[in-house]
Amino acid sequence: MTLLTILEFPDPRLRTKAVPVSRFDPALARLAKDMLETMYAAPGIGLAASQVDQHIQMLVLDVSEEKNAPMVIINPRIIASEGRETCQEGCLSVPGIFADVERAERIRIEAQDLDGKTFELDADGLLAVCIQHEMDHLAGKLFVDYLSPLKRDMVRKKLEKQRRHADSTLTASA
Ligand code: K1U
């Protein structure tokens, strides 16, 4: 099993815009597999390639209860959307922080699979929220960007404090 390192806010690499995938080769399939393993281990329900410092338009997700419905979505494009809905979101790149974000309630995307085959997918509920959250990552956007600058700065300070505490705990036990 390969676990990839997940970049954390405010790492500037999370702001990189992902480029479209053009080579559907075994290396891409390997990255998708490693991303799924990293997502399940975190644990999370989604992961964008940008979060593991691979700036290509690929995301993985599994919003099933049983964690037995992995999906790999490449070069996604929202081709229709309707309604607005607010949902509480978390992010593996912003650990321990949860905030309400308003997004489209239903979306239809066009994307490609690992063989490069184009498909369309209708999504609502958690699936729609998760796809939009991961597509934001591919555009270099984070869910904390929907917060006020003041709240975002509070999040940054809280994460810095968490990291200082984790570092001092590690030093004390060394
Ligand atoms: O992109 C990410 O950082 C993954 C993120 C996806 C997401 C969650 C909630 C709303 C929108 C997008 C996560 O998976 S955070 C962890 C999480 O939500 C979760 C973890 C374990 C069980 C259930 C949920």
Ligand code: ZN
């Ligand atoms: Zn995220």
